[in-house]
Amino acid sequence: MKARTLRRHVRESFKSLGRNGWMTFASVSAVTITLLLVGVFFVIMMNLNHMANNIENDVEIRVHIDVAAAEEEQKALADQIQKLDRVDSVAYSSKEEELNQLMNSMGEEGEAFAMFEQDNPLNDVLVVKTKEPQDIMSVAKQIEKMDFASKVKYGQGSVEKIFEVTNTGRIIGTILIIGLLFTAMFLISNTIKITIFARRREIEIMKLVGATNGFIRWPFFLEGLSLGVLGSIVPIIIITITYYYSHDFISEKLAGDFLQLLPFGPFVFQISGLLLLMGAVIGVWGSLMSVRKFLKI
Incomplete structure (x- = not known):
């Protein structure tokens, strides 16, 4: 396509947006409201998924x-565990370190355990991390059969419930996101179709005087792109400002290191790019599908 022709298409698309002011406003508003809902839902679901990942990654096997x-036998046990296919890392924690952790976790009440420093009743511990959190149950069963593994703990009972809840949450979230995206595409594309329908005579006249299908499509392609991009700007601004001011406030209210929101950057920039892309794609798709109908004359 020649540069002069492209400039003509761009000029005509912007003129059309101005001439059909109310229809343009209706289309942009539909894009704005729908993408705002999609964006808010994405922010919530991605943060919930982030928290679920942190909770799962915090799960570990503690081998007493x-x-x-003897020291050689402890080392042999650690090497045997490390060789398991699904094991990611094995860290050694002495009984002295275990006692200090216990005392620190209990605060002032933990000082009562200081009497055991000379005659420590705790075991040395191997802290095992699996490559995938869901592998923890099967790996724990393998370790239980090894020599010198006195006791294997991984939160049996609670861990299975955590995985079940997080997996169910991800499935429900995925279904809702897909449903919301299809709803957004339906609403936005139908609003744009109404805009194109109001100009069907213009398309028919251009077709009758010899304009090619490609020549007719280009202004509507650019117009749909503009509607989608314009409609995504307000949701991006609202989500960016809201997330910026609410991030620190909500993070302070959440307890624990794993119950933290995704950091402002690059998360907000990723969401902004996603909304911009969605607006552009849906706008172009709605315009092209609508014009296609009126080109068949």
Whole structure:
């Protein structure tokens, strides 16, 4: 396409947006409201997924080493666990470190355990992380069969419920996102179709005087692109400002390191790019599908 022709198409698309002011406003408003709902839902679901991942990654296996195991036998147990296919890392924690952690976790009440520093009743521990959190149950069963593994703990009972809840949440969230996206495409494309329908005579006249289908499509292509981009600007601004001011406030209210929101950057920029792309794609798609009908004369 020649540069002069492209300039003509761009000029005509913007003129059309101005001439059909109310229809342009209706289309942009539909895009704005729908993308705002989509954007808010994406922000909520992605943060919930982030928290679920943190909770799952916080799960670990604690292998209490038999008190009768010598240093070489402890090392052999650690090497045997590390060789398991689904094991990511194995960290050693001495019984002195375990006692200090217990005392620190209990605050002032933990000082009562200071009497055990000379005669520590705790076991040395191997802290095992799996490559995938869901592998923790099967790996724990393998470790239980190993020599000098006195006790294997991984939060049995609670861990299974955590995985079940997080997996159910992800499935429901995915279904809702897909449903919301289809709803957004339906609403926006139908609003744009109404705009194109109001100009069907213009398309028919251009077709009758010899204009090619491509020549007719280009202004509407650019017009749909403009409607989608314009409609995504307000949702991007609202979500960016709201997330910026609410991030620190909500993070302070949430307890624990794993219950934290996604950081402002680059998360907000990713959401903004996604909304901009969605607006542009849906706007172009709605325009082209609508024009296609009136080109068949």
